[in-house]
Amino acid sequence: MSDSPFNIQMTTVGLMIWNPTDEYLEMQYAGISIGLKPGEKQVFAIKCATHLLNAFGQRGLTSLTYGADEEKVGKEARQRNLDFRRKQVVEYNQRNEARKQMKLGYLPPSDIIKKYAIELGLTLLEPYAVREEERASISETKKENESLKAEMAELKAMMRQLMEKKEEVKEPEKPKKTTTRPGWLEKKDE
DSSP states (O other), X not given: OOOOHHHHHHHHHOEEEEOOSSSOEEEEETTEEEEEOTTOEEEEOHHHHHHHHHHHGGGXXXXXXXTOOHXXXXXXXXXXXXXXXXXXXXXXXXXXXXXXXXXXXXXXXOHHHXXXXXXXXXXXXXXXXXXXXXXXXXXXXXXXXXXXXXXXXXXHHHHHHHHHHHHHSOOOOOOOOOSSOTTOOOOOOO
16 A cells, blocks of 8 residues: 555545445444445445455445446446356255265255346256165065065965964863872762
């Protein structure tokens, strides 16, 4: 920075910040919420302005200095905003694709991501569909299950038949053991 009076005055006066995008930008500086409507211009203290520009420059927030070509600055800022929106949708899709590969749950898109995708004509990854090999595996498992159920039914029927035959063929009665000596007559009570 040079010692010209213009630079000293700019540090005490502030810097003009402009939102040339079609988005409302809600920002914070030193615990204070600051909002800029689409097309709105406002002067901020230099430290505040540089903080806001660093944080929201990629979203299209820009500064206007005396003598700047407003049309060119606005066009570049809107292009940055467009790139930011595209990047948000692409990163959302990449994040969900990575989660899918790691067999983690699907993250639903926020309303702003949905809005960006619609505006840009980009598609968002939908909730994970069951892959073909998983479908084949599920189908095979179902067939095995049905086969096992049929085998179990046959085994139950066979067991039932065996139990019925066992009841029909009773073992012959064994002679009762007597507590008396053989050949002795039991006394009958008169």
